[in-house]
Amino acid sequence: MMSEPKTPVPTPAGDTYKGWVFKWTNYIKGYQRRWFVLSNGLLSYYRTQAEMGHTCRGTINLATATITVDDACNFVISNGGAQTYHLKASCEVERQRWITALELAKAKAARMQAESDDSGDDFPSSSPPTAPGQGGGSQNSEVQSALRTLGSKVEDLSTCNDLISKHGSALQRSLSELDSLRLTGEAGDKIRQVTERATLFRITSNAMINACRDFLALAQTHSKRLQKALQAERDQRVRLEETLEQLAKQHNHLERAFRGASQSNATADNESASGPGKGEGSDEEDDNEFFDAMEEAPEFITVPADPHFHKRSSSNISGFNSEMCPDDQSLNEEPLAMNQESPSQELVPLKKRRTRIADKPNYSLNLWSIMKNCIGKELSKIPMPVNFNEPISMLQRLSEDLEYHELLDKASKCQSSLEQMCYVAAFSVSSYSTTVHRTGKPFNPLLGETYELDRRRESGYRSLCEQVSHHPPAAAHHVISDRGWTLRQEITVASKFRGKYLSIMPLGTIHAIFEKGNNHYTWKKVTTTVHNIIVGKLWIDQSGEIDVVNHTTGDRCHLKFAPYSYFSRDVARKVTGVVMDKDGKAHYVLSGTWDEKMEFSRVMQSSLGGENGTEGKQKTVYQTLKAREVWRRNPLPEGADTMYYFTSLALTLNEYEEGISPTDSRRRPDQRLMEEGRWDEGNSEKQRLEEKQRIVRREREREAASQRTASQPEEAVDEDSLTDPSLKSAPHDSHLALWFDRCEDEITGEQVHIYKGGYWEAKDRGIWEGCPDIY
Template identity: 30%
Template sequence: METLEVHSKDFLIKWVNVPDNSIIDWQVKPLKKSINFSIYKKNEVLDENFEDKERFTFNGSNASSATVNSTNSLQPPSRNRSNSVSSVNKITESFYKTKSRSATLTSNINNGDLTLIKNYNKLISNELVHGKLEVSKAGVYAFIFDNSFSKTIGKKILFSSKIIEKETRSSHSPTTMPSIQATLTEASLDAVNTKLDRKLRINDPKETNIMRPKNGELLQSILLKKRRKKLQGFVKRYFVLNLKYGTLSYFRVNDSKLRGQMPITQSIISANVKRLEIIVDSGMEIWDLKALNKNDFDIWVDTFNSIKKSHFNDTDDKKEGFVDEESVGGSTVDELHAINRKINDLMETSQDQQTRAGLESLSSDVEKLIGRFSYNKSFDAFSVFSNNEFFDAKEIIDGGVVELPDEDDYEDVFEEEDDSSLDSDDDDDDRNDLSIIKESDSVNEEITKEVDEEDNDNNLSPLPLESVSRPNTIPEWTLPPTSILAFFRKNVGKDLTSISMPVDMNEPVTILQKYAELLEYCDLIDNALEIEDYQNSGEKILRIAAFAVSGLSSVREKERNVRKPFNPLLGETFELIREDKGIRLISEKVCHRPPVFATFVEAENWTLSFSLSPSQKFWGKTAEINNKGNLKLTIKSTGEVYTWQQPTSMLKNIIAGEKYTEPVGAMTIKSSKGDKAVVEFAKGGMFSGRSEELSIEAFDARKKKLTYSVFGKWTESLTLKTNTTEKLIWECGEMLPNAKKRFGFTKFASELVLVTDIEKDKLAPTDSRLRPDLKAYLKADIESAESLKNKLEEDQRTRRKENETAGKDHQPLFFHHVGQDSAPDSGEWVYTRGEKSYWNRRANGDWDDLLELW
C-alpha cells in the first residue's frame, strides 16, 4: 500500500478517473492517529464554447489578459474555469499582486465543484477500511483525507486502490464534447514520449535535472515548491509526472511517502518564463513551483501541454483548428528553444548596450513564436489510478516505477530548511492557508471541571505517566499439569471441597488478574466514542459489542485451557495501571462463598464496573462455565450506560483429548437509550472441533435492524460491514514467543504479573503479585509453591472460623454492596469513594488496617 502524509491543519486528495461500468476497490488504514475521510465526485463540466477555444490561447502579444477568480484560479475574463484548464496559461506580473487565499476545506470543496458520494467521517487509527464503489457512468472521484481539525499533529495513512472493469462496458459518449480518455492510449503515450525524448536529446545533460524511467511513463525531477506560510520561500521537492494517467505527485527528496497529488488534465496550469514559475491549481489546492533552470522549465511546460492535448481526440483537435507543433515543422519548438538559449547567452556576454537591446528584442520575438506553438489548448481529461494490484509507493506511483534520486545530484540553489518532523506545523504544503480551521468547541469538547487535586477519586492519579518497560518474565514450562482423572482417582471417597488442588494445575495468575485481561482491548471503547453516528447505523454499539467479546480471545491458545488461575484469598486485591491505554483498575475478592470478584475501571471518558461470580457444572467430559453478574459501561460525557453479561462457555475434553473452550448461545449488549446489539456464536458440529465464528447485529429502540453488522472470529479478528464497506475494527493481540510452553499467554497477560516502576513500593500488601506461592511458582519452584499455597489456604480457614466464632462478617475495604437482595452474588458491588478509597490510600501509603494475608 502507498504511504500518504497529511500535515496538521491540512488535507490531501487522491484523484481517480473511472470508465463506465467499473468498480473502485480501495483500502485505507490510518497509522497511529485518526483522520477524516470522504469520497466526492467531480461534477461534469461541458464546454459550451468549445469552438472559441483558440482565441484564448496565449500566443504572443494578442494573448488575452489573465485574471484570478475567487477560487484562486487563473482565468481569461468572463469565462468559467473549464476554459482555462486545456493548456498551460501564460501569466503576467499582476498575477502575483492579485492572488488571494482561501480559508477552509469546505469552501474549496464548493469551489472545486464536487458532489459528496460518501462521508466516512473519522477513520479510527490502525483500522483497515476496505470499500468498493460501483460506477455506472464515467467520472472523476476525489478521495479526500482531511486533517484540518488537528492543530499540531500530522498523520500518515496507508492507501491503495484499483479499478475493476465489469464485463459489459458502456459505449456511451457525449456528442456535445470530444471523448475523454481514461488513460492515454498507447499511440498517444508514444507520441508524448517521442516529443519529450527529442526535447531531452537537444539539451545538454548537465543543464537539466530531468530523469526518465525505462518504461517511458514517468517524468521526474527536482522542483522548488513554495511553503505554505508566508515569507518562508521555496524548498526542494521531488516531483513525478505520470504521463499515462495525467497525475503529478510529489515527495520529499529521498522519501517515498506521498505528500500531494494533482490531476494535471483537469487543473489550471499557469507559467511565467521569466520567473521559471509554474502555478498548478486543481480548484481544491494550489502549488506554486519553480524549475531549477530554463531547460527544466521548458520541458515541464511542454510536457504538461502534450498531456492535456493527448487526452483529447486528435481528429477533434484538427477539426476545431488546434495548432499541432508536430504538423508545423517537426521539432520547430525545440529548435526555437535552442535558438533562444543561444540569444540569452550572447546577451549575458555582450558588453555593448545597443547590442544587448537588440538581442533582448529578438529574444522576445522568439518567445512569441514559442508561445504560438507551445501554449496550445486541448480539452481537459482527468487522471485515473493504477489498475495494478495494491502497491507500495517505494516501487510504483500511479502505474510507473519511481526512481528517487540522491539530493546530492542537484545543485543546492536554495537553502533547504529542516522540516523532517511530520508533527511540525512548519511544513511545506502549499495549501495557501486554506485548511486553517479551528477545532470544534461544541459537541466533542468536554467541559473542564474544577476538581480537588488531593482527591484521587476525581482524577486518574497517578495517570498520566511516561511509558514503562514491561519485559517478559514468564518462563518456558516443561512440566505437564497433574491429570484431573488421576487426581480424582487418588481422592475417591474424600470430600473434594476440603482438598486443595495441586499447584501445578494452576497458571501463574489469579482470577483477579484473569478478569483484568478483559481490558486488553479497551481501545475499542475509545474508538467507539469517536464515532459520530449521524445516521444511526449502529456502528457505535457494535464497537462496544466487539469489546464485550474481545476478552474471549485470551483462551484462543488451547494450552490456556489446560490449567486454571489461582483462587484469590478473601480480601486479596489487584491493581492495574496502564499508561499506554490511559486506564486504572482496582479489583477485590469481596466474598468467598459464593466467590465474588468486584472490579472498577476508569478512563478519561468512561468507567467500567463488574462483580462476577464464576461457577462450573461438570457434564462428564465437558464443563459449563458461567460468570454471573453484569458488566456496566458508563460514558462520562452523556451518562449513557451499556450493560451485558459474559457468555456461557464450554470447556471440552476434560478427561482426555485436546482441551479447548468455546462460547455458546448468544449475548446481548443493551444501551440505556434503547439500542441493542446481539452476538450470535456459531454452533459447532460433533466432529468439527472448536467453533470460532460469530456475528453481531444492531437494533434500534423500535427493534429495527440497523445497517451495520459485525462478522469474524473471536480467535482472530472482527470486521464491521455494510453492503459496500468493511472496517477491520479488531485483531487479537500478540502472543508470547513459544506461547505453548508459556501457558498459552498473550503478551498482555504476561505483563499482569510484573511489578513495574509504576507499582514499586506503591502496591497494597494484599495485591496478587505479592503472593509468595505465586512468586515461587513463577520461578518454577513447584515444591515451595505447593507448600506456600497450602499454608495460605489454611490460614484463610483459620480466619474464617475466628470470624464465625465472633459472629463477624468479612467487610470488603474498597467496594460496598448495593441492591435489594442481600445475596452477595446479586445486586451490584460499587467502588467505595472518599478518604479511605483505594486510590486515596495508595497516594498516602495508608494500608495499616488491611488483612495480613501472607
C-alpha cells in the first residue's frame, strides 16, 4: 500500500513547483516515491529533498515534451522517446495540479524558446545596465528582480488568456452539439440552462480577456519608459553616494588629524606620570562580550567564557582598541591620505572595469567519450577541448586568489602577531570561495606565458605570474603591495582522474611577508575534488589540512577542511582551526565555511574534558569570548550563472589593456575566441598553439643535447630519445624563465622561482626585449 504524502503545494502559476510523486522504476520495485521540482521549464527529480544541492537523478525539458493522462492518478511525460516518465500522483486532485503546472510551464518554455530564436543576443540588452557605483547594488538587484517577476506574471496571464480562449471555444462547441440534438422534456430544459450559463461565462471571460489584452499592451508600451527613468534615478543616486563618500573620507581624515594632535599634546604633558607599556594593548583585552555556545567541532568544543572576564571588560576598552586591527573605515582612508600628498592623482578617475562578458554558449559534448581513455593520467596530459574550459588561464586563476586582498591589508596593520595570524588564515581559506560553482577548467598556460594584474591605484598592489616550467607544469606568482605586504608562490598542479571523480593536488608553498614586524608566513593548498564526472551534476569539494606557520615568531594555525559526507550532521564545507603560539598555547579559535564566511574568537581558557572523539581521544574544551566575523564572501554579479559563475574580479581578468607584455594571457587567441563564444575557432587555435609549443620544445631539447654531446664526446647519445616527450632524464625543462630566477628557498629548502625584477620597469619603458613569440 502506498501512503499519500502530505506535502504543501504552491500555486500552479508560480515559477517553481515542488512535491512528492510516485515514479515507475522497473518491474521489481514498481512505483517509488521521488521528489520532483518544476522550474524554468525543466522537470527534475531527486530521491530525497537533501539531494537537490548536489545529485539530480534526471531532467526533462518541457518545451519539446508531451503530457498525456492515463487515468485518474497516472500521467506520462515523454520527450521524443529519449526520456519517458510514468508518474502517479497521490490523488486525482494532486494529479490535476501537476497537469496544470506542467501545461503552464510547457507553454512558457516554448514561448521563451521561440523568443530566443527570434531575438538572439538582443534579450540581455533590454535590461538596464548596472550602474558603475559601489552603493545600491542590492537595491538594483531587487528592482531588476521585481521587473522580472512582473514580466513573468504578465506572461503567465497571457498563457492563461490563451488557455481560457481555447477551452472556452471547445466548451461552446460541445454545448452547440448538445443543443442540436433537440431533446425535449426535462433534459432539454437542463441543456438550455447550461447553455445560458455558458453564454454568461463566455461574455465574462471575453471581458476579462479584453482587459488583460489592454493591460498587456499598456505594460509593454510603458516598459522602456520606466526602465529609462529607473536608470536615470540610479545614475543620480550613484553620483550622490560618491559625493557623500568623498565628504565622509575628508571628515574622517580631519577627525583623525585632530585626535592625533590632541593625543600627542596629552602624551607630552603626562609622559612622566604614565607607566611603561600603558599604551600597548594586552592580549587578554580584545573583546568584552560573551561567546554563545557554537556547534561541536570535530577536534574541540567551545563554550562561553567565565563571567569574571566580563567584569573587567568596561575598563579595557582603550587596550582593546589599541591592539585590534583598524577597521574597514580606516583602511579606506589610507588612499585619501596618499592622494593629499600628490593632489594630481586625485583628479585622475579610476578606470571603469567591465561587468559582463559574452554568455556561455549551450554546446553539448560527451565527456565520457574523451575521458574514458584517460583514467589514471594527469590532467595536464589530457588533450581537452575548450568546451570544458573557462575563458581564463591558470595564471589568471592564481591571480584570482587576490579577490580578498583586504584581509592582508588589515593583517599588515595588526599590532599582535597572533591576531595577524587569524587574518592570514582567513585569507588562505577565502581563495576557495570562488570554486563552489566553477566546474570549468582553466587554460593550461603556454611555456613563457605571463599575466599581470595591476591594481596599484585601486587597491595598492601589483601582481605578476609566469609559466616557468611545462613538464611538470609550474607557475610562479609574485605580488607586492604598497600597504606593507608581499605574497609569492610557485604552484605545480598534480591531478589524477579516477573515473567517478577528479582529484587536483596543488603542490608548492605560499609565502606572505609583512614589513611590520618582519613576520613571514607559509602554507600549502588543500586537495580539490570534482565529483560526478560521468553521471550527474558536477560539484566541487575541498578537503585536507593547512598549517599556516609564522617563521618569525613560531606561531601556528592548524586549519581542517572537512570533506563532504552524506552521513555527517555538520554544516557542509566546514572549516575549523586553532591559532597557537610557539609553546602550543591556544589563543584563537576559527570556524566557518570555505564558501561563505569565517569567524574567530579569543580563547580565555582551555581544558581536556569533552566527549571522547575518534580512537578514544578527549576533545579540548575552549572557553572563548564572542566570535567576530573576519571574512565574508562577496555576492556574485547578476547573471553569473550564464558567465561561468565568474566573480566581479574574474570578469575583469581577461579584459584587454594597452601596454601589456606580448606574452600576457589577454593576448592568447584561443582563449579570446572562447570568451567571445566562437568555440570551434578556439579549438583550432588551441591545437595550433600546442603544436607550436611542441616544435619549440623539441628544438630546445636538441640544442641541450648537442651541448651535452659537445661537452662529453665519449658518451653516445640516442637521437630518438631527444624528441621523446616522455624522457625523464632531467626533472625539469631546460627553459629559463624571463622574470624569475630559480634558487633554493631559505625557509622551506625547496627549489623555487623568485621574482628578479625588471618587469614593471620594462612596461614603463614600453620595451619588451627577450619576450618569446608564443602566440
